[in-house]
């Protein structure tokens with residue numbers, strides 16, 4: 069990022085690829101495909117074991133509380149909304165609003181994790197965890213259900229955690245403001261940009277570079293966050309709604 | 312960089328409401344105990360929800376063709392692996 | 404150094420000696436220049452190959468006579484596991500893409516670098532981290548893993564050896580592979596020079612493109628599989644544990660869903676190399692450009708449909724066995740398309756029997772043996788007979804070593820002048836090839852025969868009647884080693900004091916030959932514009948003179 073600070077305007081085609089928005093987006097999507105297939109492996113196992121032990125799965129799922137699952141689903145869906153609103157706000161140049169939405173997203177994500185943790189803690193407290201004595205006395209299908217439950221929701225929770233980290237970093241970058249853009253604006257003798265309209269024009273023209281870069285980063289982080297949401301959208305009925 | 316039309320906040324709120332409604336639907340349907348159909352219904356609703364997130368929140372609608380096509384390829388790849396795995400486990 | 408009679412070389416501003424910026428070691432291990440990263444890969448990969456070869460030689464030495472010769476059963480288990488892991492995950496999968504893809508791809512499409520240079524460096528760091536973890540796994544925990552490179556459950560879950568760390572190492576290496584693939588796809592989509600349409604891409608780029616898609620869409624499956632093995636060992640999820648309803652065959656499915664496409668990660672780039680070298684030295688445009696380009700994509704696609712042929716005797720259902728067998732025969736078609744097109748390219752060419760071309764011939768020959776023995780095993784009845792025998796070991800060495808390995812050597816010989824800016828003498832390379840070729844067949848052909856007669860794989864011992872075959876094979880391994888040494892020494896000397904290379908020593912037509920050897924940091928002085936197809940020899944005469952023996 070530090071390369072070509074002074075000379076970006078002078079060298080068009082040659083440095084262009086260092087901040088190629090389309091390329092960055094494509095790269096992010098490609099990464100998301102790998103995530104899809106990563107979870108895909110687990111969904112495959114789920115499909116096989118569920119067809120093999122349907123009634124065990126139904127029985128095992130009675131220990132999961134659909135209400136907890138539903139609440140967590142709503143939390144995550146709402147966090148997706150605030151995420152996309154953050155992106156929309158930044159697109160319109162409203163940096164503060166974007167930060168606020170981002171903070172809301174993180175809060176919801178944390179809430180999701182807290183719920184998940186308490187659910188896990190309760191299960192483990194009841195002695196329902198892999199290789200626990202209680203579980204070993206139960207049927208094969210129930211053991212597998214719990215193996216999948218911990219494996220899949222665990223991997224998902226890990227992704228939420230990583231997502232929170234990414235969002236926090238981006239929040240920090242946004243908080244620092246469009247530094248390079250600001251300097252550039254000052255250099256060119258533009259007036260202070262107070263109102264939102266001016267800020268919008270500001271992101272358009274003046275601080276375009278830094279702003280564009282933040283925009284790409286935020287959007288890509290959003291893509292990741294939404295994908296984690298999509299995975300949960302499938303996990304929810306497969307574990308909580310089959311009793 | 313190409314200029315893209317901005318989505319309104321309103322659209323996003325609408326999509327979110329649809330997602331909430333669909334969550335309610337899937338919970339209700341699961342409560343009906345439709346036996347083997349309930350799994351299918353759950354997958355179906357989840358797929359609609361997932362598509363909404365992909366299309367609107369992830370802006371797949373306005374993405375370049377390469378991204379749409381390759382998403383399909385990725386999903387197809389997974390489906391093929393599932394199908395061929397079941398060629399084994401379903402007939403064993 | 405002996406630069407006396409050399410023509411003035413453009414080394415002053417080349418990527419090897421850029422001047423300014425970070426110098427020394429840090430200038431290398433923290434570089435984002437695709438060319439330097441390529442060299443980092445070259446040296447690290449060759450280092451691990453040396454270890455892998457040493458392990459292979461040790462195994463062959465053990466097998467020189469029946470009974471225990473130098474190591475016992477459990478050491479032998481560790482040896483083939485380690486040999487397999489190193490050769491697969493540290494050598495042949497990253498191999499051509501990480502070294503030559505990194506170096507040549509941006510040059511061939513007229514770009515300054517890959518799309519995400521820092522990500523590219525991260526891939527290399529992942530590679531090194533994974534390699535270090537793999538080596539650490541040998542000396543820590545319960546001793547070196549003894550599962551074979553396939554880490555089959557349930558044994559991989561039960562063994563007390565240090566499988567957890569080894570599996571984690573492979574997981575990290577997977578990241579490296581994914582990042583490289585991702586980077587290449589975006590690079591090819593976004594950074595082609597003006598005028599470089601899709602059907603003007605050199606075929607090496609096409610092969611890297613198909614490879615990159617496999618890396619992207621298959622590796623995550625391996626990642627989750629290995630992750631699950633770790634989870635099984637650490638927390639006992641039970642998903643592959645037959646005692647709790649788990650199905651070990653699902654481990655095999657998941658493993659081969661990745662690992663079969665992975666064999667195309669190994670071979671496709673080598674096929675791309677062949678498609679570059681043939682037209683250059685036949686002075687003819689490639690025959691069937693589109694057929695070759697599309698067959699790469701077809702191989703990538705079919706590669707996903709045949710994994711079950713590794714499991715014919717595992718107890719999976721009969722239905723799936725014949726389905727997978729049928730699909731396996733289909734995958735031979737696109738490979739054959741390539742071989743026929745290559746042959747047609749040579750027809751009426753004005754052939755220059757240069758070292759890269761001869762290595763390509765060796766590739767085609769050995770790969771054909773590998774491919775045909777592969778077809779044999781695709782047939783269910785034969786497979787039941789030869790499964791888990793030395794026949795399989797012979798087969799995959801013909802494909803991976805004879806195919807991908809010789810392809811890598813051909814690539815090295817072809818692009819050597821571009822990478823190092825020096826020429827190498829031909830004669831020692833010819834000798835090396837002769838020795839290598841003889842050694843290779845002495846080493847692996849007996850394995851085909853022994854396996855056919857019933858010698859199982861992964862055994863440190865054998866029945867006395869197999870003695871002769873094993874003896875020949877072990878002698879072959881020494882001959883092969885001599886060939887490798889001649890080649891290595893020749894190239895190492897040439898890299899330091901060979902005569903300077905002109906920009907286009909072979910008369911190649913693709914873009915990498917249009918810039919200096921070695922290329923400057925920014926690759927091209929001006930961004931090249933592309934006006935036609937690659938390999939257009941048309942009415943043109945030969946390019947610059949080829950290097951002559953000294």
Ligand code: HEM
Pocket residue numbers: 456459460462463483484486487488490491494495550551552553796800803804808859860861862863880883884
């Ligand atoms: C000097 C070169 C080499 C020698 C002497 C050698 C020799 C051997 C031997 C003796 C085995 C074990 C057979 C058994 O008991 O089952 C083996 C296995 C194997 N080799 Fe090589 N090899 C060489 C090069 C390579 C290369 C270049 C590759 C890959 C590109 C490779 C990949 C493998 C793999 C994947 C296995 C299977 C390991 C397992 O069973 O888990 N080898 N090799």
